Ligand SMILES: O=C(O)CCC(=O)C(=O)O
């Protein structure tokens with residue numbers, strides 16, 4: 001079976017001041033090192049990620065401003081930011097599809113890149129198709145839910161590369177408490 005075409009949108013230079021955004025992440029974020037391949041941090045609604053739980057945490061205004069830029073491109077707001085920190089090219093992310101558990105089913109996942117350039121590799125579910133997107137400092141990538149169903153993605157090892165952080169944004173479904181009118 002052939003995977004449907006890769007449905008991603010790549011916006012170069014999406015942020016007004018990516019240098020300051022990166023400096024903020026390095027100075028202010030308390031990075032979690034439970035995952036060996038890279039460090040992480042979560043802001044906003046907690047997302048259960050790679051089998052780890054993150055507590056809810058306020059989104060700092062600088063990250064909320066980036067979420068707002070991603071939202072204008074996606075056409076919907078975001079309420080979680082999962083940040084990844086790859087100190088060197090030896091820090092990686094293996095092939096995976098993002099879990100949509102708790103997310104709005106047709107929402108797009110956004111990836112904002114800061115720092116060193118890394119390549120995001122997509123692999124079709126048929127394992128025959130591959131695509132690569134070069135993620136530069138200050139860029140934004142949007143992936144549709146349909147693409148996540150049929151393609152996996154990874155950040156492979158890259159020799160001699162310096163520090164990169166990514167901010168990934170997700171939209172959670174609002175859980176509505178049961179009311180009298182539902183009964
Ligand atoms: O760092 C990246 O660009 C990839 C991030 C990613 O795929 C994820 O957090 O699910």
Ligand SMILES: [Fe+2]
Pocket residue numbers: 096097098153
């Ligand atoms: Fe992902």
